[in-house]
Amino acid sequence: MPIETAPGLEAGILLASTLFCLGLAGLMMRRNVIFMLMCVEICTNAAALMFVVAGAHWGNADGQVMFIFVVTLAAAEVAIALALVLQFYHRKHTVDIDQLNDLRG
């Protein structure tokens, strides 16, 4: 059943883009690993939003299916990332990502 009152596709895409760019900006400007993790979540969430909006636009369930996979991915990613953060903090006693440059060339 179509929803007449729904906002437009462009609006959804623009919102998702805006959120994604905000997350990307945060990712680039924060040095604290935890903040970076949050920003990653923002980006993931923006992508998920895009899926749902597109799915709603085309009227099939694929968008929400993809949303579920995105959420799954985010859950796994956060679990691993937080474990990494804990290890990082135990080893370096800081959460500064700039200290984590042992692989520099």
Added chain:
Amino acid sequence: MQGLLAWVPLLPLIGFLILVGIPLFYRREPPESVITVIGVGSVGIAALFTAVATAAVFWQTPSGVVNIALWQWMQLGELKLGINFHVDWLTLVMLMIVTGVGFLIHLYSAGYMRKDPDFRRYFAYLNLFIFAMLTLVMADNLVLLYLGWEGVGLCSYLLIGFWYKDPVNGTAACKAFIVTRIGDTAMAIGLFLLFYEFSTLNIPELINAAGDPGADREIITIATLLLLGGAVGKSAQLPLQTWLPDAMAGPTPVSALIHAATMVTAGVYLIARMHPLYTLSETAMTAVAIVGALTLLLAGFSAIAQSDIKRVLAYSTISQIGYMFLALGVGAWSGAIFHLMTHAFFKALLFLSAGSVILSLHHEQNIFRMGGLYRKIPFTFLCFTIGCASLAALPLTSGFYSKDQILLRAWEFHQGFNSLWLAGVLGALITGIYTFRVLFLVFAGSEGAASRHCKDANTPAMTIPLAILAILALLGGLLTPPLQAVFGTTAERHPAAWVEGVAIAMPLIGLGVAWQLYRREKKTGEQRSRVTQFWFSGWGFDWLYDHLLVRPFNMLARLNHNDMIDALYKGTAAFSRQLNTLLSASQNGQVRWYLATFAAGSILFLALLVAL
């Protein structure tokens, strides 16, 4: 009975494996008697098996052929190769020479090499050599033959450099290995060519295929010439003869076995084995004959000028193999093989006698320091004289029959007087001269510097082989192998009597010349004329190759000391390193920096998308 033939090559292999594997089971070196039993016994049993098989299978049927398929070796597309043996009378002759003479020389070695610290290693190499040589002659396909071919080359290298602690010996071994490798490369290319043309390397099939009238004659010519290249290398013919005189660095029994009786005749065997192909190409035949004629003359002259007893014999070997090539070149296949056989007898005899002399004189090899030895080591003198007579082809000796046959065939082949025959006759004269020169210098005349310390070193292990070989050298001419089944019969034509007379006369003239020149040679030292110096150096081939190949190569190598071509790769490496430095700078380990570049890249990409 056929199973016995399969055991013939395997027995020396087993002997080799046992001798090599001994340290795996015993910490201490086993006594020499055990090694002798294993090393000599394996070859002796092989000789026995050969004799039994010959008597049982072939004596009544000269045209008999035995094929023994042991197992599949490899199969690559059309190429099907097996460890298969093909035995006919040609093979059998070779088998008898290799196992029989080989056994005698093994036995002699047990005496000659006594108390050598590397006794076990010596017999291991020798057994391996016998195995490889038997593989060579029994192979029914050219690749297996090539395996044996390279195997004997390896053993030759190992044995020339047997006393490796002297760098000279190592150099000689390397020289032999490298020079023969040139020939082997040609041979390998020849094999490729044959396979490319006929899609088989099985010898009987190959001969069938080449006999087809539609076969490409040019390809056959080129292939046979390439095979000749291999034969030239292995048999020390012009222009690859330079390695053989140096190969005398090895123990004397090794010289007798490998560098006189068996291995160096492998080239003759190869051409004889492939003779249906050669008959198809006149060019190849002519090339074989010319190589043989030139070699026999050049080597003969060189032999006259030598002062080292083993080098004389070495040059004489080259010269005699030249005869064989000449015989092959004029289509006297059985003559060539017959000469091969008699040569194996008398040359082994000569070398072993020379070894006996050397051992008696405490490793003195210079003939100008010998002389008058006939009183001190009479048995050796007797053996050496028989060998010399046979080598010079004095009438009624074995060498006479075989060489006479060659000269007659050479006369017939070109219907009369011709340069090849002339070369052969001249060679016979020269053979007479250098042979008796050595005999007189060593055994006759006044005593040389080394002769005074002479002490007969013969043991029963040495005298028995010498005696047997002496009998063979004298009477071997009666053992004409029945090779008609292999080579076919040719119509007997009797040339003019004077032709035969010349052949008989030449060695006698040579004997006379030698008597005149060298009977009373002063044993004080060597003053050589310019010509003899030239001959001494083997016609300057070593000098020529040194200046033509070795020095330019060395110079190039020196020039290239810093690797001109490597500079390219080094440059690449340096360039990569520069790039690495550049990229490393971007790889700064800062996640946020990566993110920023990632974002910038996305922006650029999207800008492209927007712009388009």
Added chain:
Amino acid sequence: MSTPLWITLLNIFGVLIATVLLAAVLTWGERRLLGFWQDRPGPNRVGPFGTLQVVADMIKLFFKEDFIPRFADIPVFVLAPTVVMATMLIAFAVVPMSPSIGVADLNIGLLFVLAMSSIAVYSIILGGYASNNKYALLGSLRAAAQTVSYEVFMGLSLMGVVMLSGSFNLRDIVDAQAGYWFILPQFLGFIVFFIAGIAESRRTPFDLPEAEHELTAGFHTEYSGMKFGMFFVGEYLAVILISALITTLFLGGWHGPWLPPIVWFCLKTAFLVALFILLRASLPRPRYDQLMKFGWKVMLPLSLVNLLATAGILLWIA
């Protein structure tokens, strides 16, 4: 179907006020019942049977000094207690109490309740964090881990019910139970959900976030006055919510003979609330690692088995 606005408003405020009042009354009821089961009087001074104790407590809480520690993270400190009350009250919106009473008929009602209960945990976490007190912090850490863990099989245990009724809508679920209650085919699910519900509402024996023996008062150590009151009321609201949900999901909701639907609903819920209190009165508190072990090693497999069996039987029947 368009209902008049005043009915809608009545519905909303009726449910709201009723639940809040019930929660308040429960503070008294619990103590009375505890006293009854533990052979002691309980509150019995103010009013008949101490019924006015609630009023007395309210007056005390309202007039107490609303102390905010200097070292606290003030905005979060203030925000925290409101979250639990708000989410619990919102969750009641989708619970159908009778065919006519019930605020929202939401298609994903069940998910909505789960969502609200998972938001409610912020209240405890933030309260503990904002207090800037190590006991509070430890308590909220426990709460976070415990809630996240038990939420997993709380949701899973409900999936059997969803499969049987074919809907997330709570009204549809109740309607599906007209013939028989889901507690029969979903007994395992009921058990798991009940235990997970206790853990979600952080009641004894799963009240480790506020274990007074180890952590003084856990996450609300620093709270006083009406902020504490909100935590307090929130907890009772959670108890009522879980009871109401169990009623709706497993005990046939308002279905029952002779009596009006709302009465049946209230009776069933009251029975479950009493059960909660009885558990508190009788059971000891486990160690924290026992709690987690029990959750992940017993409850999760049980709920998975329940899920698998239900799905298998449903497919087999169909």
Added chain:
Amino acid sequence: MNYLFYLTAAIAVLSTTMVIFHRNAVHALLYLVTSLLAVAVIFYQYGAPLAAALEVIIYAGAIMVLIIFVIMMLNQGDSTVVQERAWLQPSTWVGPALLSALLLIQLILLVSSAPFSAVRAFHYIGPKQVGIALFSHYVLAVELASMLLLAGLVGAFHLARHRKPETGRSGNAN
């Protein structure tokens, strides 16, 4: 015009902005939760109630709780705010902000130039439809997702074990 949508969108954007600029991790996280709740509301408006519910349950209710759990475990105290202030100088954030702004402008340009305004109808897609699609057409992806989760579980368990960095070996007792 749909004011509810614009209101929630504004809340989402504002709270997200607060996330990336806020100095206190817990406050930032709360803003993020707000943003997620706003997005959930937007999902609901787009006719995706299941997505909305899952957004709240999993994103806001589980993932964010996990993050706040770790924040509290690290418990860096008051120094974090000072530290973040030092780390978040304008010189640090202007460049990234410009880059992101550029990207956003490009995206807006792309969206505005794309010709997809024809269909305006949006469809309500309930949990049932999603479930049917998930377990029929995407069943393989579901399996893969389960693998991913298992890998995440094992990986997190392994990584988060506290080991002494100097010894570096996996402890024999714990």
